[in-house]
Amino acid sequence: MPDARVTVTVHGPDPHARAGVVRHLQEQPAVELIAGEESPATVAVMLADRLDEVTGTELRHLVRGGAQRVVLVAGELRETELMAVMEYGVRAVLWQHRTTPRRLLRAVLRAARTERRGEPCGVDRRLSEPGIRG
DSSP states (O other), rough: OOOOOOEEEOOSSOHHHHHHHHHHHHHHHEEEOOTTTOOOOSEEEEEEEOHHHHHHHHHHHHHHHGGEEEEEESSOOOOHHHHHHHHHEEEEEEEEEEHHHHHHHHHHHHHHHOOTTTTHHHEEEHHHHEEEEO
């Protein structure tokens, strides 16, 4: 039987936040963490407080070619920034202040199942209002 584990990389500027996400995902039997550029992962989790130029560039780099599906865990986004990340091909957006280990795992597994670029899993609409700035 083929390995059904989802390969995942974790990206972001804050080493403590990355370590927390890695620690959680390491405990999940359905997830195999791989180091950065070692080989393309099925899903890349990107952690960002805001969408600035550096974050936008990294997001576009991660989705380029469509080999990886990206889950963004964001502190806050303007509505236009949210639309931009979805246009980049980000598969799911979670809000930092409301992300639980269970929600993160669910987003990673859903992103892994999506087939085409531009087929987002979506934004957790129940949580979108507190994270969106006008």
